[in-house]
Amino acid sequence: MTEHVTEHVVVALGPVDTDTVAPVLGERVTFVTDPTPDDLALAEGAIVRADRRVDEDLLRRAPRLRVIARTGVGVDLVDVAAASARGIAVVITPNSGSRAVAEGVFAMALHLTKRLKPLTDLVRDGRWAERNAVPVGDLDGATLGIVGYGRIGRRVGELAAAFGMRTLAHDPFSPPPSEFARAGLGELAESSDVLTLHAPLVEGTRHLVNEDLLSRVRPGAILINCGRGGLLDPDATLAALESGRLSGVGLDVFDPEPALYHPLFDHPDVVLTPHLMGMTRRAMTLTFVDAARGVADILAGRPPAAVANPDWNHRKATA
Numbered sequence: 001m002t003e004h005v006t007e008h009v010v011v012a013l014g015p016v017d018t019d020t021v022a023p024v025l026g027e028r029v030t031f032v033t034d035p036t037p038d039d040l041a042l043a044e045g046a047i048v049r050a051d052r053r054v055d056e057d058l059l060r061r062a063p064r065l066r067v068i069a070r071t072g073v074g075v076d077l078v079d080v081a082a083a084s085a086r087g088i089a090v091v092i093t094p095n096s097g098s099r100a101v102a103e104g105v106f107a108m109a110l111h112l113t114k115r116l117k118p119l120t121d122l123v124r125d126g127r128w129a130e131r132n133a134v135p136v137g138d139l140d141g142a143t144l145g146i147v148g149y150g151r152i153g154r155r156v157g158e159l160a161a162a163f164g165m166r167t168l169a170h171d172p173f174s175p176p177p178s179e180f181a182r183a184g185l186g187e188l189a190e191s192s193d194v195l196t197l198h199a200p201l202v203e204g205t206r207h208l209v210n211e212d213l214l215s216r217v218r219p220g221a222i223l224i225n226c227g228r229g230g231l232l233d234p235d236a237t238l239a240a241l242e243s244g245r246l247s248g249v250g251l252d253v254f255d256p257e258p259a260l261y262h263p264l265f266d267h268p269d270v271v272l273t274p275h276l277m278g279m280t281r282r283a284m285t286l287t288f289v290d291a292a293r294g295v296a297d298i299l300a301g302r303p304p305a306a307v308a309n310p311d312w313n314h315r316k317a318t319a
Contacts, residue, residue: 008299009042011035011062014049016071017288021047024292029299037061045295047071047288050275051257054078059086067091067298069291072278074228075308076201087313091294091304094151096286097278101226101252102155104277105196106163108250111271112222113137113194118268137247140164145192147185147208148199148227149176156196168192171199189217194224201228209233214240222248226277229255238264252277 007028012035022031032039040062047069048054054068059082068083069091083090111117118134121127144160146153149171157167157180169176170188182188185208189195195217199205209223209232217223223246225232231253240246241264248269254260257275264270279287294304 008044009039010045010047010295010299011039011043012047012049013052013054014071016047016049016291017285020285020288021292024289025296029296045069045299047291047295048078050074050077052077054083056082059083059088067295067304069093069294070308071284071287071291072097073308078308080309084309084312089294089298089304089312090308091291091298092306092308093287093290093294094306096290097283098151098155100280100283101152101278102159103280104252104273105156105224105226105250106159107277108224108226108252108271108273109139109194109196109222112248112250112269113139113142117271139194142166142193143168143191145169145182145188145195146176147171147188147195147197147231149174150198152226153196153198156198165194173200185213186216189213189221192218192221194222197223197225197227197231199227199231201230206230207233207236209237211236211239214245217245219245220247222246222250224250226250226252229253229257229259234262234264238262238267241267241269 009030009032010025011032016033018031018033025031035043042064043062044064045067046065050072054077056079059065065088067089068078070078071093073092073094075090078090080090115134115136122130122134140163143166146156146167146169149169153169157169160167168180168182168188168191170182170185175181199208214236223237237249241249250271252273253275265272297304
């Protein structure tokens with residue numbers, strides 16, 4: 001009988017399901033879920049959850065590291081430049097959660113359009129006779145404005161078609177098809193009954209949704225942010241709600257995270273979730289599998305499916 005020989009050590013930074021990733025990593029990999037300093041010193045790979053920081057200090061304590069696999073696409077807490085300088089690939093998993101996030105957008109849109117919270121309160125409080133005082137809307141025939149037409153934005157558009165919605169989109173980085181592209185963000189806001197944010201958070205997109213843009217939204221519009229918390233100005237968003245310019249807001253992302261209290265949270269036409277729309281049971285399994293596959297690819301000298309640092313030095317990874 002051939003004795004099992006471990007060739008590589010891979011660590012988890014944050015909670016990772018061993019039963020999911022171990023078969024993908026293979027028999028010659030020891031996977032450590034709660035690494036000690038000694039484990040870090042030996043680690044060639046790391047599967048990293050979104051709330052864990054990978055900085056210069058951690059990289060110094062893991063000198064053999066060849067690959068960091070982020071469960072998701074955001075690398076806000078990963079020092080990508082420092083990893084690239086050390087020849088470490090920063091693998092991301094862009095496909096695993098896209099459909100779950102898109103479903104989350106529609107969960108919020110339906111909740112707010114169909115006025116589920118006030119209607120629940122009405123029934124619970126025995127106020128049946130007041131039901132006609134709560135205006136219930138429709139997605140069918142409404143216009144959806146998508147800000148950011150990447151994987152998630154495109155999937156949101158596919159779901160919108162199934163609901164009978166008209167779709168418009170704006171994305172200066174990845175232009176949407178011409179039949180529903182809008183060159184200006186203001187023009188998109190003026191035309192949309194539901195505005196959903198899926199743009200990356202970069203210097204030019206922070207507080208993309210501000211007082212000026214909200215002054216142009218279609219009166220009674222719904223705003224949903226399942227992208228990045230910094231894309232909207234919460235003060236301006238609350239003011240738009242209080243003035244009736246917006247009829248509802250759905251937020252899955254915040255700036256910072258964990259979320260700090262804001263008066264916006266208390267408004268009755270706001271629905272909040274703690275950055276979980278892309279973390280359904282199925283999506284998390286797919287994310288762990290994709291992250292483990294990315295680690296296995298690097299350790300075997302194969303190109304990974306997606307990286308956040310295309311300029312990483314292949315020489316160390318294939319050494």
